[in-house]
Amino acid sequence: MLSIQNIHKRFGDTHAMNNISLDLKPGLFGLLGPNGAGKSTLMRTLATLQKPDEGSITYDGQDIVVNPDVMRSTLGYLPQDFGVYPRMSAKALLDHIAVLKGINNKKDREEQIISLLQNVNLLKHSSASVATYSGGMRQRFGIAQALLGDPKILIVDEPTAGLDPFERQRFLDLLSEAGEDKIIILSTHIVEDVRDLCPDMAIMGEGKIVARGAPETLIDKIRGKVWRKKIDKDMLDETKTKHQFLSSRYLMGGVIVSVLADTKPEAGFEKSDVILEDAYFAHLNGLV
Numbered sequence: 001m002l003s004i005q006n007i008h009k010r011f012g013d014t015h016a017m018n019n020i021s022l023d024l025k026p027g028l029f030g031l032l033g034p035n036g037a038g039k040s041t042l043m044r045t046l047a048t049l050q051k052p053d054e055g056s057i058t059y060d061g062q063d064i065v066v067n068p069d070v071m072r073s074t075l076g077y078l079p080q081d082f083g084v085y086p087r088m089s090a091k092a093l094l095d096h097i098a099v100l101k102g103i104n105n106k107k108d109r110e111e112q113i114i115s116l117l118q119n120v121n122l123l124k125h126s127s128a129s130v131a132t133y134s135g136g137m138r139q140r141f142g143i144a145q146a147l148l149g150d151p152k153i154l155i156v157d158e159p160t161a162g163l164d165p166f167e168r169q170r171f172l173d174l175l176s177e178a179g180e181d182k183i184i185i186l187s188t189h190i191v192e193d194v195r196d197l198c199p200d201m202a203i204m205g206e207g208k209i210v211a212r213g214a215p216e217t218l219i220d221k222i223r224g225k226v227w228r229k230k231i232d233k234d235m236l237d238e239t240k241t242k243h244q245f246l247s248s249r250y251l252m253g254g255v256i257v258s259v260l261a262d263t264k265p266e267a268g269f270e271k272s273d274v275i276l277e278d279a280y281f282a283h284l285n286g287l288v
């Protein structure tokens with residue numbers, strides 16, 4: 001088990017991680033939060049690239065802040081910005097990364113690399129440089145390099161941002177196939193990524209975990225309390241201040257607003273089915 005206890009990280013006045021505690025078991029865990037919430041800071045800390053200012057992190061009882069090698073020997077990490085790719089073939093680059101990960105046997109490396117390239121559907125393109133890949137291909141390459149060495153912990157930071165719907169689904173399928181015996185942490189600001197994939201999740205906002213549980217459980221908390229109405233867009237500001245506002249979206253010349261209320265808030269509001277996005281905004285806006 002990966003156990004995070006009361007960790008903090010400050011950058012000047014920014015409290016990027018504010019007393020975060022989480023216990024994570026094998027399975028897919030979704031970390032959902034808006035830009036600047038602190039997701040990458042948490043992931044970099046778990047990947048032992050950065051130390052928390054306070055608090056402790058243990059993996060199977062071993063302190064990984066004090067002994068980062070415990071984590072590094074069993075970690076696959078796909079950072080948010082994978083960065084610059086050297087001008088070498090995808091296959092050669094995987095081989096290079098495999099050596100860095102300590103897979104010393106050449107035959108082992110070769111077998112793993114071919115099998116991973118096949119899984120992520122890049123075998124055909126394995127002699128091209130990753131620099132020439134499309135966004136989706138890069139992310140699939142990214143998951144292949146993260147899976148080298150069969151890590152027990154897999155951390156992927158906003159892997160679906162910028163992917164088209166087809167590539168996004170393809171990437172999520174790869175993640176769900178990655179194995180039930182691994183702790184997989186997926187950070188994203190795309191609510192559907194988590195809803196469709198993760199049996200366990202947390203919502204992070206301004207450095208804090210504001211909710212934790214199964215998507216269905218978070219939805220259940222506000223079931224029957226979400227109301228929607230189409231209003232004139234001039235009325236949006238007023239509606240936001242008058243009600244427990246969740247979200248709004250433009251729809252054909254008007255705005256659909258969603259609010260939280262125990263009873264019908266005003267004429268025209270209809271009680272609505274609750275989606276995970278409602279739970280996300282309810283927690284982020286401090287309404288539950």
Ligand SMILES: Nc1ncnc2c1ncn2[C@@H]1O[C@H](COP(=O)(O)OP(=O)(O)OP(=O)(O)O)[C@@H](O)[C@H]1O
Pocket residue numbers: 011014015016033034035036037038039040041042080158189
């Ligand atoms: N190295 C750093 N130096 C200064 N501030 C930092 C640093 N890293 C993160 N921050 C700040 O910490 C906060 C959290 O940033 P972080 O990148 O962890 O958020 P995030 O949830 O990953 O956002 P995004 O969805 O945009 O990737 C932000 O206010 C950010 O500006």
Ligand SMILES: [Mg+2]
Pocket residue numbers: 039040041080157158
């Ligand atoms: Mg980030």
